[in-house]
Amino acid sequence: MSEAEAAVLRLVGLRKSYNVGLSNETEVLHGLDLVIERDDFAALIGPSGSGKSTLLNLIGLLDQPSAGELYLLGEPTSTMDDAGRTRLRGESIGFVFQFHHLVQAFGALDNVLMPLMLRHGRPGPAAIDRARGLLAAMGLEKYAQTRPNQLSGGQQQRVAIARALVTQPSLLLADEPTGNLDTRTAADVFELMRRFGREVGCAVLLVTHDPRLSAACDRTIDLVDGRIVSDTRVGPSGTG
């Protein structure tokens, strides 16, 4: 497999500025180059204000870079319009947020099905089976019809992970997924992400403050003041 094919994500000289054209224009990301491989399980670390969230928004196609190019599955994205980015985002990216962000009006199963419903309308039996399978794998088969506000934090986060995986994305983005969970639950959630990243075959990029989590990842990308200061691989990770 050539490197180009294996790369889920490739950043080339990616820059992001806020307040463009105003006197208080500030550049947050100063030309990042980065490649995420198909089987990467990487942690993005860095102090507050280093631009981690900004970078995650850019990678998730929620925001547009000021300069540089972002290739997702080999597709350049800077020239895409909103509809194009929405489509690509729906097809290839799964999100897990810090505050699990489930839609309160729906039960757990419907939350997991939501990305499919948004794209294809009413879900077919195959989709429902897949969603049930994911919930079961998260140990939540009993809670399929339960509203999010009746689930614990760890359970909600597991529903969110199932939801992120139901579209079989190529890249799973997690923003402090264990940020407001206790240590044990956090470890559980982390393990689940790790396992499913491997099983579904999607790359995982997680932003974290927790050094124990980043240490457990195969790769650690350190972002300081909008620049990547180190990018290290540990352990027997991807074959490259």
Added chain:
Amino acid sequence: MLALQFLRDGRGQTVTILVGVAVGVAVVVFVSALIQGLQSNIVQRTLGTQAHIRVLAPDEVNRQPVVAKDTLQLVWEDKRAQRRRSINNWQQVVATLDTLPSVGAVSPVIAGPAFAGRGAALESVALTGIDLQRYQQIIPLPDYIIDGSARLEPGEAMIGSELAMTLGLRVGDKLRLDTGRDNPAVVNVVAVFELGVRELDARNVYLGLKQAQALLGLPGGVTQLDLVVDDIFAADTIARRIARLTGLEAESWMEKNAQLMNALSAQSLSTNMIIVFVSLSVAFGIASVLSVSVVQRTREIGILRAMGAGRQQVLQVFLIQGALYGLLGALMGIAGAYVLVWVFNTFGPGLFYIPVANTLVVFALVLATVVGVLAAAVPSRRAAMLDPVVAIRYV
């Protein structure tokens, strides 16, 4: 589907706004039905005692002598006295009008003044000679008869209840009629009717066509043709057409009752105003509830966008919510209006009956739904335009 779920989720809000919409729709439907009922009642009562269109011979005018060119002519003329005269060739005119598709019935009538006397009592009356068979289709006289039976053989007359009271007449009594032509006639009263209009009940005396012609000195002639039309509110248009067609004068009930028409259109105007302002307040209600809903759901909108929902989809969710508010509220409101109408018809003053037209119900449903969608336009747009990055961070 998403929209439905959002509605169910924000149950408190949903119920509040649905009640608001329902009250508005109930008011619109009830007031419209009330006014429609009132108007059709007034029109029915008005038209129950008069023809929709009356065709008359044109007024007689003075003929001016032809003068040479460039001559200044000063004319001082007295208007001519309009003597009673027959419509020329009325049989053929009746035949022609009978063939017009928009005309329901035509009845030749001869009308003129007379004195009705019994003993020393004398009353001025309006002598009306009719062909009863035809005239029934214009004014259903048999329906108004309170005593006797509807028939008009020679020597028979039908009189109004007021006149009967004044002259102390009952069915079977004799009545003297004098038109000032030295040919008084004595007729039998065969029926007393009550049209419900005092003036008509005091003055109308119906005779057979032939006898009236003889009394009024117009053998074989009629002075007017009474018509009914299928669409009463097209009467003025049809009257104009008949005037052009026959060269006679045609006057519709709408011209004759200009004041009534004025009142009716003022009423319609006020109904429309009520509809417009109620719609406006319903629209603002829906818009404000949806605005709040958009703010409350900002974060969820952000998540939906992150999961691949396009701007169009977010827009749709809120537009559909607006439409549903309108539609469901309208359904409740229509049910409420039916209850109000039922209460009015059952326990109300009983002056007239209010029908609820199907078209009115459909109109209310469509109006409320359209208002809902329009009201949702601004909040929906704001939801669709939310920046997902900002929306997700929104707490």
